[in-house]
Amino acid sequence: MDLGYIVDANKKFQKELNSGTAALVLLSVLGRAKEPMYGYQIAKMIETKNEAVPMMKQGALYPVLRSLENSGLLESHVDPSVSGPPRRYYTITPSGRETLNSWLEIWNHTKAFVDGLLTGGQND
């Protein structure tokens, strides 16, 4: 089989997985955060936790943050920074926490189901 095709297929698969999980990842990062975080901080934090997987471009996290805010799962405020540009700080809302819990449940079910299929393969 053509090698280029496999690389493309891999990229596409990774991209789809990333865009499917980005909202869960961002919500859970903010769910654990002790204080409000801004985009660059969040991107760096995800980067340090993940060196093996080619995560989506860090800039693509921002529109996800905005759409989570629009759905009421996050809220934000803009603060001027000492030297740089003003920063938008995000915090999770109570309904964001609730959503995170149900998303974690869905995630665990899905993970168990996929793992079961990949490793088990028993037909009983």
Place this chain on the structure above:
Amino acid sequence: MIKTVDEYLDQLKDALSGSDPALIQDALSDAEEYLLTAQESAQAEHPHLAKKESLQHIIDKYGAPQEIASAYREAEPFMAPSSAATKKLAKQSFLTRYFGVISDPRAWGASLYAIMSFLTGIIYGLWVLFGISLTLITLLLIIGIPVTGLFLLSVRGIALMEGRIVEALLGVRMPRKPVFVSRELGWKEKFKSLITDSHTWKSLLYMILHFPLGLVLGGITLVLFSFSLKAILYPLLDGVFGRPLITLGSQAFHTSPWLFPLVSAAGIMLFALTLHFIKMIGSIYGRFAKAILVKK
């Protein structure tokens, strides 16, 4: 190769051309926040590294303008203002649709906006009058330039706030952050860009136009609402307090008591009609505000 943050922002703007202007402004502010912060921390960690090279590395991580533009486009449907989510449900009967407006948040938002614009129209009008006369007087003196700058900055600030009100009450997506101005500019260049930027003058034009339009919009809304409320309560007003339905000059018009329920019913009809009307005017006004206040 992209050499400066401004160059990146220009390319991102081009890549997003044709999208909602408010979305473009969001994307530019986000990119600016990330790129400048990353550049700052890269400089702090590796002071010997050339700015150009570190920017290239930062852009590799953030994503090329094309990639980022498509990420914003994909997310756009989820970024619509929340009140715009009120979509028409399945086919409903005429009566349900006619009176359904009473529970429509857009209609109430537009009504609140219309009543508020009576007040904001006066405030904007007075502020522009005050600002322009102060500017003209002080321009003869040496303090004219800072006064002009401060006045124009206030116009931009008010325009952004008006945009937030328009988005909240009229459901039209408007900018969420101030217009992007490069931080590397000195105060002279900043002043120059404030003066030469058409956005400043459009904001001023909006404030001037909002004065008469706000008065008319607010006035019509108040008259229609108060008249329909009066009609609804007419049986009580006439029956108990002997107040007329309409007064023209010294002539007062009353209806016979058996018509009271009809007048009340007409009042309810007029109330719903007013909500429909204001909702329609609100959506036209929202488009008008967007055309003038959003930087292209």
